[in-house]
Amino acid sequence: MQFWSYLIIRFVQAVFVTLLVVTIVFFVSRTVGNPEETMLPPLTTTTEDKARFRELLGLNDALHVQYGNFLLDLAQGDFGTSWRGGGTSTLDAIGDRALNTVKLGVAGVVFALALAVPLGIIAALRRGSSVDWLARFVAVIGQATPSFWLGLMMIFFFSVQLGWFPTGGAKEGFRSLILPAIALGLFELVAIMRLTRSGMIEVMDTDFVRTARAKGLSERTVIWRHGVRHALLPVVTMLGLSLGRLIGGTVIIEMVFAWPGVGRLIIDSILKNDFPMVQAAIIVLAASIALVNLFVDVSYRFIDPRIRTGAA
Amino acid sequence: MAAGAADAVEFQPGMRRRRIRWRRYIGLSIPALIALVVIIAGVFAELLQTHDPEFIDLGARLSPPVFDGGTWAHPLGTDELGRDIYSRLLHGARVSLIVVGIVVPGAALFGTLIGLVSGWVGGMTGQILMRVVDLQLALPAILFAVLMASLVGPSLTNVIVILLFWTWPSYSRLVRADVLSLRERDFVTASRSVGAAPWWIMRKHLLPNVLNTIVIVMTLEVALVVLAEAALSFLSVGVPPGTSSWGRMITEGRDTMNVAWWPIWLPGLTLLIISLTGNLMGDWLRDALDPRLRNLR
Numbered sequence: 001m002q003f004w005s006y007l008i009i010r011f012v013q014a015v016f017v018t019l020l021v022v023t024i025v026f027f028v029s030r031t032v033g034n035p036e037e038t039m040l041p042p043l044t045t046t047t048e049d050k051a052r053f054r055e056l057l058g059l060n061d062a063l064h065v066q067y068g069n070f071l072l073d074l075a076q077g078d079f080g081t082s083w084r085g086g087g088t089s090t091l092d093a094i095g096d097r098a099l100n101t102v103k104l105g106v107a108g109v110v111f112a113l114a115l116a117v118p119l120g121i122i123a124a125l126r127r128g129s130s131v132d133w134l135a136r137f138v139a140v141i142g143q144a145t146p147s148f149w150l151g152l153m154m155i156f157f158f159s160v161q162l163g164w165f166p167t168g169g170a171k172e173g174f175r176s177l178i179l180p181a182i183a184l185g186l187f188e189l190v191a192i193m194r195l196t197r198s199g200m201i202e203v204m205d206t207d208f209v210r211t212a213r214a215k216g217l218s219e220r221t222v223i224w225r226h227g228v229r230h231a232l233l234p235v236v237t238m239l240g241l242s243l244g245r246l247i248g249g250t251v252i253i254e255m256v257f258a259w260p261g262v263g264r265l266i267i268d269s270i271l272k273n274d275f276p277m278v279q280a281a282i283i284v285l286a287a288s289i290a291l292v293n294l295f296v297d298v299s300y301r302f303i304d305p306r307i308r309t310g311a312a
Numbered sequence: 313m314a315a316g317a318a319d320a321v322e323f324q325p326g327m328r329r330r331r332i333r334w335r336r337y338i339g340l341s342i343p344a345l346i347a348l349v350v351i352i353a354g355v356f357a358e359l360l361q362t363h364d365p366e367f368i369d370l371g372a373r374l375s376p377p378v379f380d381g382g383t384w385a386h387p388l389g390t391d392e393l394g395r396d397i398y399s400r401l402l403h404g405a406r407v408s409l410i411v412v413g414i415v416v417p418g419a420a421l422f423g424t425l426i427g428l429v430s431g432w433v434g435g436m437t438g439q440i441l442m443r444v445v446d447l448q449l450a451l452p453a454i455l456f457a458v459l460m461a462s463l464v465g466p467s468l469t470n471v472i473v474i475l476l477f478w479t480w481p482s483y484s485r486l487v488r489a490d491v492l493s494l495r496e497r498d499f500v501t502a503s504r505s506v507g508a509a510p511w512w513i514m515r516k517h518l519l520p521n522v523l524n525t526i527v528i529v530m531t532l533e534v535a536l537v538v539l540a541e542a543a544l545s546f547l548s549v550g551v552p553p554g555t556s557s558w559g560r561m562i563t564e565g566r567d568t569m570n571v572a573w574w575p576i577w578l579p580g581l582t583l584l585i586i587s588l589t590g591n592l593m594g595d596w597l598r599d600a601l602d603p604r605l606r607n608l609r
Contacts, residue, residue: 013439017446028460144587146539148546149562149580156569198528237489248454252543263454267547270458282455293446300489 080276090280101261108184120196168258199231240296369394403556423483431491453478531594535587
């Protein structure tokens with residue numbers, strides 16, 4: 001019962017956060033640029049044309065009226081029409097790209113988790129071993145490498161020189177995904193591994209682990225039930241935290257690898273002053289990030305029972 | 313940060329009269345030396361440069377570095393517009409110094425404060441603070457940067473504001489997670505039961521216990537901030553054209569990547585070495601600050 005009311009409260013909060021983002025994006029983007037100057041051909045356009053154009057787009061209404069209409073449309077699932085490309089629905093355009101961004105993001109995180117968690121745990125349990133040194137080496141180098149530079153270098157070596165992978169785009173399916181996923185995931189890999197390792201070292205030295213050993217539990221139980229569960233707590237926080245960074249990362253990686261995702265769509269649309277597209281894309285991204293953060297907070301309650309529901 | 317570090321060292325009894333073990337400082341010497349070089353390079357860029365970093369000399373396009381068949385006129389070669397790479401690297405160091413110097417301490421201070429308060433106070437105040445944190449997390453910095461850049465044009469101030477905005481919530485969330493856990497522990501309950509003031513508990517019980525987390529995060533952040541500035545400049549929403557930044561140099565070197573390695577490799581390697589240095593110093597600091605971790609080695 002308490003859990004459900006907690007969940008509902010957190011959900012309302014997530015909606016509130018999304019609404020705040022919508023508001024900020026709306027007011028910031030409406031004060032940028034001058035659509036009738038940038039979108040109509042400069043020489044052949046008359047003043048009447050411009051006026052008609054503004055009227056057509058509803059740009060003559062007061063800002064708060066535009067904002068009200070905008071929220072109303074959103075509530076009805078109408079995210080607006082792109083000002084470019086012959087009036088495509090922005091939601092459709094985003095939908096076409098979203099899968100690519102999700103693919104890239106998931107591939108990056110899976111790559112990171114699959115290597116980071118086992119490496120971090122082993123490195124912590126066998127401090128000073130070769131695995132620990134390898135983990136540290138990967139951490140030190142991986143953390144220091146700029147992802148976009150790494151991306152460019154990988155394109156240069158693996159695509160241009162060796163021809164193993166395409167130089168960009170998403171046309172070759174899985175083969176196109178490998179380089180971007182590595183470039184995107186490397187930083188997360190290091191962050192996750194460091195946290196897993198330091199968390200593991202810390203927890204294996206605590207009294208409750210000593211107690212668990214003292215009462216004769218097998219080492220495996222001690223490590224998994226008492227150690228890993230505890231050590232993964234900051235990792236879960238970290239994953240939630242890194243989602244915004246990950247999305248930011250996809251923008252960079254999508255620009256490096258010409259990956260047809262939402263990030264590239266946003267950058268392209270901003271350069272083209274396509275406000276509805278930018279708005280819609282940022283709202284969709286913000287809403288999904290808020291939802292994932294909600295999920296992280298909720299899963300927290302399961303992993304760390306010391307946090308009392310409702311106390312926070 | 314300095315005050316917090318002093319607190320944590322003092323907090324451990326029996327540490328004060330320890331002999332200084334010089335061997336422990338060896339690990340710090342190389343990163344510290346590199347950091348010193350970068351600071352000197354950034355501060356005295358005008359004195360150390362051989363050319364104006366933005367001077368275009370099309371006659372000397374893509375001249376290779378001196379160790380790859382170039383001349384001493386351009387020790388590290390030139391880019392596709394004939395600009396001197398050595399001089400540009402120096403001025404790039406200044407940009408990074410300014411950004412890191414303002415963003416990292418600023419974000420750590422603010423983020424930790426918010427995290428401590430929201431974790432300890434809880435209730436309505438804590439909730440409101442965490443919603444603000446969520447808000448920052450829900451709007452990816454790069455999108456915000458692009459919006460800002462199109463609003464007022466790309467600028468260094470933009471970069472600093474955006475990165476401050478972007479980095480402080482990391483501290484808050486992690487500190488809060490720690491505090492939520494710590495406040496249920498016996499030593500905190502005991503303090504509270506004998507009537508310790510909240511700020512005293514925060515300073516003496518909570519802060520020393522979250523310091524490990526803060527130092528690890530700050531470690532990540534120095535590198536992160538340097539790389540983020542470069543990434544923003546790479547996307548042309550960071551420092552404006554006409555300013556030498558390592559990120560901009562990489563973008564500009566991209567087109568000639570297949571014919572000349574130096575315009576893209578040199579700033580890339582510089583970035584790598586700088587963030588490596590930041591991380592190594594942070595690691596050393598962590599080992600020095602947290603005796604519990606050190607004794608495990």
